[in-house]
Amino acid sequence: MxxxxxxxxxxxxxxxxxxxxxxxxxxxxxxxxxxxxxxxxxxxxxxxxxxxxxxxxxxxxxxxxxxxxxxxxxxxxxxxxxxxxxxxxxxxxxxxxxxxxxxxxxxxxxxxxxxxxxxxxxxxxxxxxxxxxxxxxxxxxxxxxxxxxxxxxxxxxxxxxxxxxxxxxxxxxxxxxxxxxxxxxxxxxxxxxxxxxxxxxxLQLGVAGKRDSQEICFVTQGHHSDFVKAKRPELVGSTAGEFVTTTGEVVGHHQGYEAFTVGQRKGLGIALGTPHFVIRIEPETNRVVLGDKQSLARGELTAVDANWLIDPRQLNGDDGAGDDLAVQIRYNGSPEPARIELDPDAPERFVARFIEPVEAVAPGQAAVVYRGTRVIGGGWIQ
The missing domain is CATH 3.40.50.620 (HUPs)
Structure with missing residues (x-):
């Protein structure tokens, strides 16, 4: 026991x-x-x-x-x-x-x-x-x-x-x-x-029908951006800026880029006639860049602070192919076939090159590497 x-x-x-x-x-x-x-x-x-x-x-x-x-x-x-x-x-x-x-x-x-x-x-x-x-x-x-x-x-x-x-x-x-x-x-x-x-x-447990938790536990009301502003009140207003297209055209203004995430379509607060998505966020200029669905596609990503559950030298197998690997880039996403390239001087950094482009690669999210059902490791998207 x-x-x-x-x-x-x-x-x-x-x-x-x-x-x-x-x-x-x-x-x-x-x-x-x-x-x-x-x-x-x-x-x-x-x-x-x-x-x-x-x-x-x-x-x-x-x-x-x-x-x-x-x-x-x-x-x-x-x-x-x-x-x-x-x-x-x-x-x-x-x-x-x-x-x-x-x-x-x-x-x-x-x-x-x-x-x-x-x-x-x-x-x-x-x-x-x-x-x-x-x-x-x-x-x-x-x-x-x-x-x-x-x-x-x-x-x-x-x-x-x-x-x-x-x-x-x-x-x-x-x-x-x-x-x-x-x-x-x-x-x-x-x-x-x-x-x-x-x-x-x-077993007659009173929790048998209890609803699953779906929220970020500390953001108990309102939008996450409200929480951010409450924690950094000195920055209120300083993150406001422009919506721009991928060609640089200014199409509107926002009250703070912390309210947005890559891949977001709803809640932008502007109408452009066709569906537009957040392609990237530029905190150095306060700009939120918008584009069409095709603009979301990425063929690769770089991840850092990797944690490997195997010896990383085994990632690509004896033949170096690594054709059986897949990478999941969001919690509710699906793993997408990819090749993993390690930085030879820093195994905590890797590049995932997807066999087919994937959408909405969001910096800050985890990129988790699988071999079949097994978790091989992962890192944080840059």
């Missing part, structure tokens, strides 16, 4: 993951991660609620507080749901306070938009905080494994897509450090979402 630290969010996936781990004979410790900047007040900790560990661990029992916060990452109702599931299964349940760590994610999010990029805070959070701190905690309690409710699979120590292609979350996990793969468990990855809900119903 192995000791497993399980991230419990209060949702159906991590709740059923607890059941599956217990069914497999593991000793499970449930962890609720308090990291929502906007929701800190509704996720209070009370050391009188439940048994405290006798050591100096930062783990504390969780109590729900106010329940008036909009859907996010750390609401009182989420904490209460996770706590009820843990109690039902008879497993210890603790809160890990990550609010100070999470400020790094918020700063990254704001800074990337102000640099004309499209950030992916959920992926960064998985890499920087969730798995990093979960493994730190696991080491502190001498746990063998860390588990989550992600829809991905571990097969012979390799990270693969989840069985449910509509819910696959392997894209978000490419940044896990290679040595940690052997200690990862992803219990729900072999199931379809409908099957997970059926299991939850059969």
């Amino acid at each position: 192995a000791r497993v630290v399980l991230a419990m969010s209060g949702g159906v996936d991590s709740s059923v993951a607890a059941h599956l781990l217990l069914e497999a004979g593991h000793d499970v410790i449930g962890i609720f991660m308090r990291h929502g900047e906007e929701s800190s007040q509704v996720c209070q900790v009370d050391a009188s609620a439940g048994d405290q560990r006798p050591d100096s661990s930062p783990a504390l029992p969780v109590l729900g507080g106010r329940a008036d916060h909009k859907q996010g990452c750390c609401t009182a109702s989420d904490a209460a749901d996770a706590k009820r599931v843990a109690a039902k299964f008879g497993i210890p349940f603790y809160a890990l306070d990550l609010q100070s760590d999470f400020r790094r994610i918020v700063d990254y999010f704001v800074d990337d938009y102000l640099n004309g990029r499209t950030p992916n805070p959920c992926v960064k959070c998985n890499h920087w905080i969730k798995f990093g701190r979960l493994f730190d905690y696991a080491d502190g309690v001498e746990a063998d494994f860390v588990a989550t409710g992600h829809y991905a699979r571990m097969i012979d120590g390799q990270l693969h897509r989840g069985r449910d292609s509509n819910k696959d979350q392997s894209y978000a996990l490419f940044g896990i450090r290679r040595p940690l793969l052997a200690r990862m468990l992803l219990p729900v990855g072999d199931y379809r979402k409908s099957e997970i809900r059926e299991i939850a119903q059969s």
